[in-house]
Amino acid sequence: MRFRVRAFARPGKVTLTKPRDQFSRGRGILWTSQLQGIERLRQESSFALCTPTGSGKTLIANLALVRELLLREVDGLAPLAMYLVPSRALAGEVEAKLRSELGSDMTVTALYGGADWGITDAWLTGDQPTVLIATVEKADALMRYLGPILTARLRLIIVDEAHQVVPEANENTRISFSEHSNRAIRLEQLVSRVIVQRPDVVRIALTAVAGGAAGPVAKWIEGRADATAVGVRYRSTRQVIGVLETAPGAQGRILLDIMNGRTLFIRGQEQPVYLPLRMPAMPNLPARMRNSLNRFNCLSVLWTALHLVEEDQRILISVAQEPEQTMRWFKEALLLPAWANAPQFQLPEGSLRDRFDEARAACRDYCGEDSFEMFLLERGIASSHGQMPQRLRRLMTEMIERRICPITVATATLTEGVNLPFDLIFLTSLKRRSWDQVAQQQVVTLLPTSEIRNLAGRAGRPGAAKGIEGMTLVAIPTREAATAPNTIPVQRRHRVELQRDYDRMSEALLIEEADAGDVESPLALLLWTIRERAIRVLGIDPDDFLDWLESAVPTDISEEAGEDAVDRRSRLADAVDELDGILLTAIEEVAKAEEQEMSPARAEEHLAQLWSTTFSAVAAEQEAWLEEAFVQRGRGIVETVYPDAAERRRLYQYGFTPLVGRRFEAVALQIRALIERADRFGEDEATARIDVFEAIGDLVAADRGFGFRVRSTDTDQALLDRWADVLGWWMNEPDSVDPDADALRSWQRFVADNLEFRLGVAMGAVVSQAWSEGAADAFAVPTLAEWKETTGMPWFGFWARELLRWGTHDPFVAFALSQGLAQTREAATARRGEFEAWLEDELDEVASEDLIDPQHFLRWQLSLGRDVRDVFEDLPELVELTGTNGRRHRYNVIPARRDGHVRWIDPAGFELAQSDDIFDEFGPGAIHSDFELRTEGAEAQVYRTFVAGR
DSSP: OOOOOOOEEETTEEEOOHHHHHHHTTOOSOOHHHHHHHHHHHHOSSEEEEOOTTSOHHHHHHHHHHIIIIISOOOSSOOEEEEEESSHHHHHHHHHHHHHHHTTTSEEEEOOSSSSSOSOOHHHHOSSOEEEEEEHHHHHHHHHHHHHHHHHHEEEEEEETGGGGSOOOSHHHHHHHHTTOOHHHHHHHHHHHHHHHOTTOEEEEEEOOOTTOHHHHHHHHHTOTTOOOBOOOOOSSEEEEEEEEEOTTOOOEEEEEEETTEEOOOTTOOSOEEEEOOSOOOOOOOHHHHTSHHHHHHHHHHHHHHHHGGGTOOEEEEOSSOHHHHHHHHHHHHTSGGGTTSOOOOOOOTHHHHHHHHHHHHHHHHHOTTSHHHHHHTTTEEEEOTTSOHHHHHHHHHHHHTTSSSEEEEOGGGGSSOOOOBSEEEESOSEEEEEETTTTEEEEEEOOHHHHHHHHTTBTOTTTSSSSEEEEEEEEESSOOOOSTTTHHHHHHHHHHHHHHHHHHHHHHHHHHTTOSOOOOHHHHHHHHHHHHHHHHSOOOGGGHHHHHHHOOHHHHOTTTTTTOOSHHHHHHHHHHHHHHHHHHHHHHHHHHHTSOOOHHHHHHHHHHHHHTSHHHHHSTTOHHHHHHHHHHHHHIIIIISOOHHHHHHHHHHOSOHHHHHHHHHHHHHHHHHHHHOTTTTTOOHHHHHHHHHHHHHHHHTOTTTSOOOOSSHHHHHHHHTHHHHHHHHTTOTTOOOOOTTTHHHHHHHIIIIIIIIIHHHHHHHHHHHHHHHSSSTTOOOOHHHHHHHHTOOHHHHHHHHHHHHTOSOHHHHHHHHTTSOSSHHHHHHHHHHHHHHHHHHOSSOOTGGGGOHHHHHHHHHHTOOOHHHHHHTSOEEOEESSOOOTTSEEEEEEEEETTEEEEEOTTSOEEEEEEOTTSOOSGGGGGSEEEEEEETTEEEEEEEEOTTO
């Protein structure tokens, strides 16, 4: 197929390098799914691209950004695109890739943690098109903080991994509604609210086909009942799913069952397709290791992975939960004398060694010398999980991307849309376990098939892995590992259970490949949950449910409403509060946009319009009562439950559900007072700084709604009692107590869930409220120059969430880490002296606030200048003509370096000129860029006309 190459143009700027850039990234051919996506992009504004993982959806998203942000006429405000991703890890990857591909044409920024709008406001005030990458939670916070500004500029919304709007219809999902932690309903409501406020915004959903979700997702995104998804079964590689058979004393083999969604078999053969493994059998394990079949299974996978690495395979060991346990098992096995002969990790050299050392330094900084993460990294095994500090997780991802670490052990958070160079993926279990507080029993659930499909699509990705196929293998022992008579029957049952789980998973995958099965929707499931519990728990007559729902008050349902109680009445009350949060948010956003008080009639009209844009409206269109319940409860919010318009506005701004927000209001005043008193934070010692956080934490910790939450285990409960110790460790307080390796993830989980998230959200809500109260109007743009005057707060209020994010009490350290000016907290602290010396020269008198003023930090950073190699990279190279007189004036050339000199060669292989490679910038990688020799008079220079990957 031929393609016409045209310039991507907009007034004042022309980019001609896009096709060349794509070719340099190995994208010279468009796949079937991409061709169909491009055709739809030409014909339609909004659509859903529902194709299997690994079919090339990202390219379509990039082309949509080019079309909507660069090719459209600009009418005043610079256009903005919101790129929604399911995780912070994916936000980081999308940001890095978009910056390298489109960063010269548009501003690309990811806001997935930390302060509400980052330390630079360039994307708000600049005149460049902007791509704002955010998780749903972050985007929702930005809508509350900067809603009118965002919607005024918004031209495009891309929903990556849009199948996550489809919830699992199980008890865990219903509990998540009561705990206000369901991400599917957040995604549904955010996108629907955007559509209502900006009906003309272009919407593109990127999703792997999830059950029968392709049609409903397309109808939701396009807003048309007859919409159909761009859906093909094409996969860019062969995606194979099968079994890794393990057994004591045996080499093992691989059975292949499914390829590209279809059963794999050899015609005329009864035996399954299999691959024998030619490697030594795993050494006999000590009894304590083989008495657990799960442990034996995990170690068998590690032994297999270590030997397959010798065949240049890149391997992911995906664990369903508790990665710290798997990592500890791996460490203990690798220390066994019998494992000494296993293949060893070879340290990289050159620039890769520098990156490895940087990751090792960050791992030592955030995890400690004796951590499992550190032990495994030094043996070439990267690790990743949701509680890992963001900077370390990104460096671990780089170890995988650059193929430095051949083996990775990680949870599913690593593979939510992230493209990594895996050839093989191993799973050791297909189940997750949780604890039901009401029933006081363990809840065991199979991994969702959407997660399995997503995982399988990460193996063998073109341009990442080396092969043209990727294997996802579930490890299943064929014999018991134990020798003790009492243990053998237990392991036999465990083996049967593993095989049964695999068979169920395989059957479900094959069924869903044909788009069979029902599709759930989050808002409809929430309404059904409320109805069923109201009937069962309160005895409400089904015919009276709508009347009851319109005026029900959560605190009348349960006195413990909003306090994370686990009895059935409290969970019903909290589910109603979750619905109220959705409705109040929608009502207040319209009231804010229209700048008038909301009436019950207007609320009904708006909510009916909002319902029509929800995923639930298209996925559950046969249930008319759902819309009626949604609208009636909204009327009740305005008329009965929260009739005070001023209170509704405050509750909306806080971002909690209304009932929780009411309790938070009293605490918010105290938090604000503590922030306002921290005007000497810049010169305070570490202990005094952390005392400020501890005082704010004391106000938040004990509340059972917006306060700290931990699991019911003895370990986590004990951690809650000593949360100040965790705070001191995380914020790098001198002489703080460090966790041991076994406790590290529990501490990291507490940091992620409670310090970075809940404490950060509470402080962010107070700062957001202060900005909204002080801003002149809803369209006021936050700027660093006006931030203090507008909020009435010292700079500590600006930095508080960033400090929690980076794990430091020093704003300068947070700044240096975020800007890449230092690689560890220790290295960043060492650079503070440079900044303070510069500040002394700049100011006649340095006050406490000057020491943490982000404007000073940015000015100091600018004073450092660019790296000398960066400067020279953009300048033409002065050369001496050796093989031409320069009469043609322009020649396409390529560099050939030898002994510090560069020979500039034309396409026929003749040398035309020579130069010195002073800055060592024309190594093997330079061949991917384009160069042109230009002569004018006696002077000859080589210009770099295209830089690969920039």
